[in-house]
Amino acid sequence: MAMIADRAGVGAGTIYRYFENKDVLIAELHRELEEKMTAAVGKGYSKEMPIRVRFLHLGTSLLKYFIENPLEFRYLEQFHNSPYGVDYRRDKILGKQEGCNIFRDLFEDGVSQQVMKDLPLVILFALAFGPLLAVARDHILGFIALDEVLIVWTIEACWDGVRR
Amino acid sequence: MAMIADRAGVGAGTIYRYFENKDVLIAELHRELEEKMTAAVGKGYSKEMPIRVRFLHLGTSLLKYFIENPLEFRYLEQFHNSPYGVDYRRDKILGKQEGCNIFRDLFEDGVSQQVMKDLPLVILFALAFGPLLAVARDHILGFIALDEVLIVWTIEACWDGVRR
DNA sequence: TAAAAAAGAATGAACGTTCATTCCTATTTT
DNA sequence: AAAATAGGAATGAACGTTCATTCTTTTTTA
Numbered sequence: 001m002a003m004i005a006d007r008a009g010v011g012a013g014t015i016y017r018y019f020e021n022k023d024v025l026i027a028e029l030h031r032e033l034e035e036k037m038t039a040a041v042g043k044g045y046s047k048e049m050p051i052r053v054r055f056l057h058l059g060t061s062l063l064k065y066f067i068e069n070p071l072e073f074r075y076l077e078q079f080h081n082s083p084y085g086v087d088y089r090r091d092k093i094l095g096k097q098e099g100c101n102i103f104r105d106l107f108e109d110g111v112s113q114q115v116m117k118d119l120p121l122v123i124l125f126a127l128a129f130g131p132l133l134a135v136a137r138d139h140i141l142g143f144i145a146l147d148e149v150l151i152v153w154t155i156e157a158c159w160d161g162v163r164r
Numbered sequence: 165m166a167m168i169a170d171r172a173g174v175g176a177g178t179i180y181r182y183f184e185n186k187d188v189l190i191a192e193l194h195r196e197l198e199e200k201m202t203a204a205v206g207k208g209y210s211k212e213m214p215i216r217v218r219f220l221h222l223g224t225s226l227l228k229y230f231i232e233n234p235l236e237f238r239y240l241e242q243f244h245n246s247p248y249g250v251d252y253r254r255d256k257i258l259g260k261q262e263g264c265n266i267f268r269d270l271f272e273d274g275v276s277q278q279v280m281k282d283l284p285l286v287i288l289f290a291l292a293f294g295p296l297l298a299v300a301r302d303h304i305l306g307f308i309a310l311d312e313v314l315i316v317w318t319i320e321a322c323w324d325g326v327r328r
Numbered sequence: 329t330a331a332a333a334a335a336g337a338a339t340g341a342a343c344g345t346t347c348a349t350t351c352c353t354a355t356t357t358t
Numbered sequence: 359a360a361a362a363t364a365g366g367a368a369t370g371a372a373c374g375t376t377c378a379t380t381c382t383t384t385t386t387t388a
């Protein structure tokens with residue numbers, strides 16, 4: 001909190017005029033980033049395209065977005081690996097809520113049209129996003145240098161994982 | 165550290181007779197767990213089997229191991245997502261070291277025998293372990309209940325991701 | 329009895345948060 | 359027009375707590 005106040009050029013106590021406490025600040029920042037990310041990824045996307053095209057579009061968009069916004073990626077990842085994020089996911093998965101509609105819709109369509117494997121949604125998510133996140137992390141940490149083709153190949157390999 | 169001492173039935177200072185500091189303790193525990201895990205996963209494994217069989221064997225063994233040892237899994241995951249783990253991976257990847265030999269050998273064999281995609285090792289690792297870790301996490305957190313068949317299907321899907 | 333090991337109280341740094349005070353701007357009063 | 363007042367925003371020192379580590383004392387071992 002002290003560092004945030006510093007970077008904002010503001011006194012330590014001022015933060016608490018805008019955010020009740022640290023947890024609220026973290027949650028609100030997460031909401032904002034996820035909204036921004038969803039908007040960016042959804043650009044040029046249409047539900048009318050074939051499943052495979054939709055998948056490749058969302059996958060590459062997302063991976064590119066993470067690579068171009070490494071700080072946001074790091075934040076989202078830390079959030080998801082923290083108790084905040086676990087609670088968040090628990091609400092979303094068990095609550096059958098709205099969130100992550102784009103992705104959920106895609107997988108549900110894919111399964112019902114028999115072009116994706118008939119596996120639980122959670123597993124399809126893991127097959128698609130597991131490698132994507134791992135690769136983004138490795139790129140940001142400098143373990144690999146992703147370029148346009150490598151990105152496409154990676155997402156296509158993810159597609160091989162989920163497709164029937 | 166206080167909790168660890170308590171659980172060990174030992175005074176707070178005693179730990180420091182066996183471990184220089186917390187970092188060393190963390191690193192040594194990690195080494196021990198990884199060794200144990202590698203041993204467990206390597207059981208019944210042979211380099212002479214076909215690539216696909218080797219992959220499915222290691223994958224299912226690893227996933228089952230994580231599911232049966234959730235505490236170890238949580239520890240290994242936290243370690244890898246921490247600065248300790250990032251430094252550890254950096255040494256291993258950029259240093260071209262020995263570690264993770266079983267897996268590395270498998271992927272190198274797979275690529276050279278043209279049965280796996282010709283992608284950088286790091287990406288093949290991501291395609292194989294990304295979903296595996298995600299699925300293990302989701303199981304442990306109670307978001308899904310993995311049984312024998314679901315485990316096999318998941319690993320087979322991972323195989324579809326890496327295979328040519 | 330000397331040396332090694334264990335114990336746990338003490339230490340100090342770091343953290344999130346609070347609160348009495350100051351500062352700034354807008355409104356009211358002279 | 360100038361002075362006085364009010365109210366909300368900002369400040370940063372101070373607080374209580376937690377944590378890894380150290381230090382001194384006590385106990386065990388050889």
